[in-house]
Amino acid sequence: MTTTGPGGVFARIDRSVLGPPDGTRPSLTVHVGPRTVLLSPEESRKALYGARRDATLRAAVWRQAVTEARQEPPDGDGAGRLLVVWLVLPGLYRNLHRILRLWRRVDRADLEAEAILAVLAALDAADPEGPDTGGFLIKEAVNRMWAYAKRVTREIPVVDVGAFAEARNATVAPEEGTRPPEGWEVHITPPPRREGVCATLRFAEPRRRRDGGRTGTGLTDLVLRARRHEEADLIGTLVLRPAGARR
Incomplete structure (x- = not known):
């Protein structure tokens, strides 16, 4: 049986x-x-x-x-x-x-x-x-x-549209975001066209030590990561400012 x-x-x-x-x-x-x-x-x-x-x-x-x-x-x-x-x-x-x-x-x-x-x-x-x-x-x-x-x-599993939209649309104001003390910020503003980057990008790096009393050693690596290759398309304008500085 x-x-x-x-x-x-x-x-x-x-x-x-x-x-x-x-x-x-x-x-x-x-x-x-x-x-x-x-x-x-x-x-x-x-x-x-x-x-x-x-x-x-x-x-x-x-x-x-x-x-x-x-x-x-x-x-x-x-x-x-x-x-x-x-x-x-x-x-x-x-x-x-x-x-x-x-x-x-x-x-x-x-x-x-x-x-x-x-x-x-x-x-x-x-x-x-x-x-x-x-x-x-x-x-x-x-x-x-x-x-x-x-x-x-x-029963077909579906995405919780409301929760997905809420999470996607949630933004953190610049002043609410975490900033490394005594650090640098790199802001990239996209060009006025539809393709490519569609929002401002922000990279932050703390200044662990100083080179000649001017910029932090990590700043060079930060800029190299943020810059574009010579043959690549332009994705925006890069602006370097101290963390927390006024725009």
Whole structure:
């Protein structure tokens, strides 16, 4: 029988229902005509999905499982509901794998969670005496998995236009910007044409030491970085002034 990954929700339900080999497992006492049959979880599943299924026994298993689950007290341990979910799982694997093959961006764990929520919701509306109680629960879970997958694939991630525009248009006034103390600033004013630089560029460099009492040693490198190559297009006018000086 197909199983899910060791870390999936379906696998956790498997471990919770089956428990350790020597542990106590839930059982179902079903009535088939004059007979009373005690079934383990594995025997209950085999009655539902085995190759030689008995329609009468199958209906009795669903009827008893759903009845016991709905009779659980609100403050109970939920073992009856968990058993119903576990009995539904084999009916979900085919559609689960089909969805994952069609849409690789759909997360398996989310699909499994959606299916379980659908079974628990449908359990309260299921009729234990109905002609196909198990089919109703499986159908509800399958429909919810498909609906979730289609909804996720229709979601297209978009940029937060408002935040993007706000960040792009945010400017810092020259007086608010950081200036290195005792430093130099290089301002490049673009020429009046559309191509090339479209705003004033500012380069700042601190004066770490002085050359002959005039300019800082780092100033030469700063100007070399800011100037254009002789064969390059003019990008603007370069102005050198002490940091913080009036323009």
